[in-house]
Amino acid sequence: MRAIQAVAALLLGLALVLAQTLATNAREIPGSFADLAESVSPAVVNITTSTNVATPGGPAPIVPEGSPLEDFFRDFMERQQQDGRPEQRRQRRSNALGSGFVISEDGYIVTNNHVIEQADEILIEFFSGEELEATVVGTDPNTDIALLKVDSDEPLPFVPFADSDTARVGDWVMAVGNPLGQGFSVSAGIVSARNRALSGSYDDYIQTDAAINRGNSGGPLFNMDGEVIGVNTAILSPNGGSIGIGFSMAANVVTNVVDQLQEFGETRRGWLGVRIQDVTEDVAEALGLASAEGALVTDVPPGPSAEAGIEAGDVIVTFDGSEVEDTRELVRIVGNTEVGKAVRVVVFREGTTQTLLVTLGRREEAERTFPASAPADEPIEEEIMGLTVSELTAEMAEQLGVADGTAGLVVTDIDETSEAFEKGLRAGDVITEAGQNKISSPADFEAQIEAAKEAGRKSLLLLVRRDGEPRFVALSVG
Known part of the structure; x- marks a missing residue:
């Protein structure tokens, strides 16, 4: 009897643990995003920009090549220019749509730089339907972030930034914005990847499968606590529509930029x-x-x-x-x-x-300047490690765009079956160092190869310059 009671108690305990686990999992998987969307939407805005674009007053005449009228129209256009008559141009309005979000009750708004770039007028539409004109506080093309400001008689609803470093792959996220002009639209998904780099020096993108389309640019990506973990910036798509690969600039990058724009009106890196x-x-x-x-x-x-x-x-x-x-x-x-x-x-x-x-x-x-001068010795060609090299003369340096005063060896030819060719070296490259020592002759080069072998090195490090840009290349010496 006691054995049966013990088994029953064990089964009851396991059932309680299972129930608690299921309850925990249920809490992690949202049954609805409705409450979250309702709480954050008042702080999300639609952005409409207008730009004056000058266009020709009328189409130029199209005359078939060889037509008897060809010379007539050419003479006519030339006479107009000689008479000082400017081509008649008219102005038209170019409109663009984007998204943004309010970060303070006094009217600071974050969006993408490309949303408002070169705009003459920026109109902010709020969830309530109210519209206000915005001014640009500052922009940062490097991260594609812009900070705007509107003046409102009443405090505005706003949303806080999150610590984006805490976002994990697999976390739920929600995007709110103005995709394809369909304002205040919500999409949900997960964090698909972290620390994505696209093209900039300061890129730190969060990848998400939440649907992001044109017009979502500048809008917020929220975590489940209603905090902004990223600014929706780009999509990867062969056709311009969402295929579930979107990128949001991480909030920790954005907050640093925004703080500087708010304080200085520009970035100070x-x-x-x-x-x-x-x-x-x-x-x-x-x-x-x-x-x-x-x-x-x-x-x-x-x-x-x-x-x-x-x-x-x-x-x-x-x-x-x-x-x-x-x-x-x-x-x-x-x-x-x-x-x-x-x-x-x-x-x-x-x-x-x-x-x-x-x-x-x-x-x-920062202004970068480089020293200049040049050796004028006659070149001595020699083949080393699949490279045909000669001493760099002043004439060669000028032809190759190398700074005056640079000493080294110029690659005049290269064996396309060599490791050097595989590593990207080409004729016209200038080798200024080998084994972290300056070289100016083939003898210097060979001496560094021998020194590397004697030290038990398998590779020799070369400092190579091409079009003035330096890079290191390691070649095997065994």
């Missing part, structure tokens, strides 16, 4: 003053790095890094206490750092790490 490239496996091996992480410095023009002692060939592994995985992350971290802040930058150089203190400049004001 930190500037480190280096040119960088990703660290590949073979580059890591050539440098003696344990893993292919960090940002490899290819050039240090005059600026904050040059003053702090950062050198070409350094690998930036941490910036202001944050680990640097790749170039994209470094650009984003630096851009989000306060201008004028002194930050600690840890670099890997010649097998050891060094910590340097860099005072950041302002990216928007």
